[in-house]
Amino acid sequence: SYVPPTPKAVQNFLSLSVTADATVPNKLLFFSPAIDTSFKVKLFCTAPLNAGINRAFHQYRLLSVIDNSFLSGTNFELMYSSRFSSSGSAGEKIFVKAQFVDLASGLVGQTVYCSSIIV
Numbered sequence: 001s002y003v004p005p006t007p008k009a010v011q012n013f014l015s016l017s018v019t020a021d022a023t024v025p026n027k028l029l030f031f032s033p034a035i036d037t038s039f040k041v042k043l044f045c046t047a048p049l050n051a052g053i054n055r056a057f058h059q060y061r062l063l064s065v066i067d068n069s070f071l072s073g074t075n076f077e078l079m080y081s082s083r084f085s086s087s088g089s090a091g092e093k094i095f096v097k098a099q100f101v102d103l104a105s106g107l108v109g110q111t112v113y114c115s116s117i118i119v
Helices: 077-084
Strands: 015-021 026-032 039-045 061-066 093-102 112-117
Touching (some): 015 093, 026 077, 039 077
């Protein structure tokens, strides 16, 4: 019979932010603390949206599952433009959400959100 995983605390980001630039182009993800080796992070993003949108709701798409080799300040533009076929234009807005996943149990942590207007 199936035995569910024992509840345990799952790491979360204390801070999460993204900056996006259309001229370079680049998308930089900043976060703390660093990703521990016993976790991975499911990273979701939206396609470039109208800057007047404040909540993306069902617009998120899985961008990647990242591990401890992904450091704060990493440029994820290549992953982003491959997923959405567009880098976005200045004045548009992107949303990001992240969820820690415990590798041993598969438990998912609390979702953390951020957004940025593309400059």
